[in-house]
Amino acid sequence: MAHSTFPARFEFLDEIRSLVAQVARESGFSEKDIYSLQLAADEAASNIIEHAYAGVSDALLEITCDMRGSELVITMRDTGKPFDPSKVKQPNLKADLSERQIGGLGLYLMRKLMDDVHYESNARSGNLLTMIKRRG
Amino acid sequence: MEITTQEFKHCDLIKVKGRVDSATAPDFSKALEKANNDGKFKIVVDMSELEYMSSAGFRALLATQRNCKRYNRGELVLVSVPARIHEALELAGFTELFKTFDDAIEAVGSF
Numbered sequence: 001m002a003h004s005t006f007p008a009r010f011e012f013l014d015e016i017r018s019l020v021a022q023v024a025r026e027s028g029f030s031e032k033d034i035y036s037l038q039l040a041a042d043e044a045a046s047n048i049i050e051h052a053y054a055g056v057s058d059a060l061l062e063i064t065c066d067m068r069g070s071e072l073v074i075t076m077r078d079t080g081k082p083f084d085p086s087k088v089k090q091p092n093l094k095a096d097l098s099e100r101q102i103g104g105l106g107l108y109l110m111r112k113l114m115d116d117v118h119y120e121s122n123a124r125s126g127n128l129l130t131m132i133k134r135r136g
Numbered sequence: 137m138e139i140t141t142q143e144f145k146h147c148d149l150i151k152v153k154g155r156v157d158s159a160t161a162p163d164f165s166k167a168l169e170k171a172n173n174d175g176k177f178k179i180v181v182d183m184s185e186l187e188y189m190s191s192a193g194f195r196a197l198l199a200t201q202r203n204c205k206r207y208n209r210g211e212l213v214l215v216s217v218p219a220r221i222h223e224a225l226e227l228a229g230f231t232e233l234f235k236t237f238d239d240a241i242e243a244v245g246s247f
Contacts, residue, residue: 010157010158010159011159013157013158013159013190014155014157014159017157017188032220032223035188035220035224038188039188039190039224042157042158042190043190043191046157046158046190046191046192049158050158091228091229093228093229094229097198097201097202097205097233098202100198100233102191102194102195102198105191105194105195105228106190106191108228109191109224109227109228112227113227
């Protein structure tokens with residue numbers, strides 16, 4: 001099981017993707033799935049850094065990446081602003097170029113790339129994101 | 137991430153190598169904006185040596201495509217999109233917003 005704490009800054013996305021890729025590769029995921037897992041982890045961490053920790057410096061992002069049976073479970077814990085995914089509008093993927101919105105795309109990709117994505121917010125322990133992908 | 141820009145008579149060829157994520161996308165945006173600011177709206181983005189692109193990179197492509205297509209003055213097209221990146225663009229519903237080519241010469245020649 002991999003367990004690491006990263007400074008919540010975009011420069012660390014490379015390391016976050018590497019951590020996820022390493023565990024996924026050791027666990028026998030295909031290269032296509034490894035790319036998907038890296039992209040989902042990147043989008044999740046980017047959202048936390050950009051939104052939960054907006055304007056906060058020296059914040060930390062705690063990540064675990066672990067096989068449970070045939071599922072890879074990625075968790076990310078932060079102590080930033082709580083997040084309610086039901087308030088994020090689903091992007092309209094059919095909209096014309098001029099009306100295309102980019103907001104919400106990260107969350108949309110996470111849900112498409114993973115088998116399960118859920119958030120819990122707790123006043124004491126902060127926000128916990130759990131993402132699960134089954135080995136194909 | 138590394139970016140090189142080559143100017144042709146009818147378009148600019150911008151090659152982006154390595155990884156585009158939230159850390160590097162601002163520099164990718166700047167390269168695209170610079171072309172637009174120089175009055176270049178016909179742009180070929182060569183992805184043949186691109187390893188990775190997150191939605192931060194998609195955002196830069198979308199903003200530039202909007203700017204290029206305004207007043208019918210041009211277009212941004214993609215060349216040699218790696219399979220994984222193409223799949224992600226497709227998931228995001230972006231493939232219909234950009235013409236794609238298999239090689240740079242063909243893409244440059246399309247303008």
